[in-house]
Amino acid sequence: MxxxxxxxxxxxxxxxxxxxxxxxxxxxxxxxxxxxxxxxxxxxxxxxxxxxxxxxxxxxxxxxxxxxxxxxxxxxxxxxxxxxxxxxPLTTFAFEVSYMKDGELKRGWLTNExxxxxxxxxxxxxxxxxxxxxxxxxxxxxxxxxxxxxxxxKTREKLIMRAMGSKDIKTFELKADILRNKMKKRGIDRLELEHQLDPLINALDDIPDFNKMHLKFNGNLLIAKNYPQWVLTLPEKLYEQPLNIVVKRxxxxxxxxxxxxxxxxxxxxxxxxxxx
Incomplete structure (x- = not known):
């Protein structure tokens, strides 16, 4: 497509x-x-x-x-x-973490300096x-x-803390980029923020212990039911392929x-x- x-x-x-x-x-x-x-x-x-x-x-x-x-x-x-x-109204709102422009990964407005x-x-x-x-x-x-x-x-710090247990923006950006690449490679568009970044990254590497302990699988797709969520728009849907943190209204x-x-x-x- x-x-x-x-x-x-x-x-x-x-x-x-x-x-x-x-x-x-x-x-x-x-x-x-x-x-x-x-x-x-x-x-x-x-x-x-x-x-x-x-x-x-x-x-x-x-x-x-x-x-x-x-x-x-x-x-x-x-x-x-x-x-x-x-x-x-829409029951959620999306906070932009990263997106693509002319083949280059760009920082979204959530953390962009x-x-x-x-x-x-x-x-x-x-x-x-x-x-x-x-x-x-x-x-x-x-x-x-x-x-x-x-x-x-305050909003940014709460989201980053929930995503990885600390407020360090640079570490968050680095790990979010790794997560983006793995989500895209696996064709996964939603993950729960409640599962912090390290377990998510490891789970997407197909490490059985992490998969069994932290996440539920439906075939090759992770089941994301609760918000906040990581949401990646795949390239067949939108050119910019934004990675967002989506929060309940x-x-x-x-x-x-x-x-x-x-x-x-x-x-x-x-x-x-x-x-x-």
Whole structure:
């Protein structure tokens, strides 16, 4: 089967629509309610390359601008947008560990050093018009968005600790690359994060003791039922072949600082952020 083409350019168009929607209906609301002082989505090209989609400025009397600013990286599950407002949102969210570009392995946004200046993720689940193109959205196509704000460093550390029992990013990246290669070689697309990296790598090497003690097999495929999970998109499905850590939505809501349901008609606060 031929490799599917990249959706990168279409994703960028839809990301701009998501940002415009957030400006109009969420960030403006946060200013009006006195939760933040102001925001700036007119970030420079350099800032955008560093993952900074919007800068919000908290209310902190006497503090200079650098102390008051929070750099937001907006992440939207656009490919899984719902077309019916009565539909439940996607029950998970994916954190990118690595991907392929022009035959070269690249670091995903979870640990990539070039995104070190971002402070928080705004994770977004979308509902869009039935006739909207998910790869070419405009702001007016978006009917509703559920948004949670989660701290970047805390979230990353929790995932890495769960994956291997320590917070060392470089070791995590090295072992994740080994795992990716072995998953691809075996044609396996899902593994449970609960089984830490060393046992998983050894199991994929077909070491009987590890297979018997740590994992269940169904023929040559590992059975992954519980989240978080390692999920590798194989090349016949997507050109970039992302390796993601996929987390249950409810776990992310529990971790979130704030949680909003946003429509053009208003904002419903599900979990509030302090004004202080």
């Amino acid at each position: 031929a490799e599917r083409k990249s959706t990168f350019k279409g994703d960028l168009k839809s990301e701009r629509a998501v940002n415009e929607f957030l400006q109009k209906y969420l960030y403006s609301y946060l200013v009006d309610e006195g939760i933040i002082d102001s925001f700036n989505s007119n970030t420079s090209l350099d800032q955008q390359h560093k993952g900074i989609d919007t800068i919000i400025y908290i209310i902190k009397d006497g503090a200079d601008e650098q102390v008051r600013c929070i750099n937001i990286d907006e992440k939207a599950a656009v490919h899984y947008a719902r077309n019916d407002l009565s539909d439940e 070039k995104y070190k200046e971002t402070h928080a993720y705004f994770l977004c689940w979308l509902w869009i018009k039935a006739d909207a193109n998910k790869y070419n959205l405009v702001c007016e196509d978006i009917l509703k968005m559920e948004v949670i704000s989660i701290p970047k460093i 409810e776990d992310l809501v529990n971790l979130a600082n704030s949680y909003w349901v946003v429509t053009p008609q208003g904002v419903e606060v599900k979990k509030s952020v302090s004004k202080k």
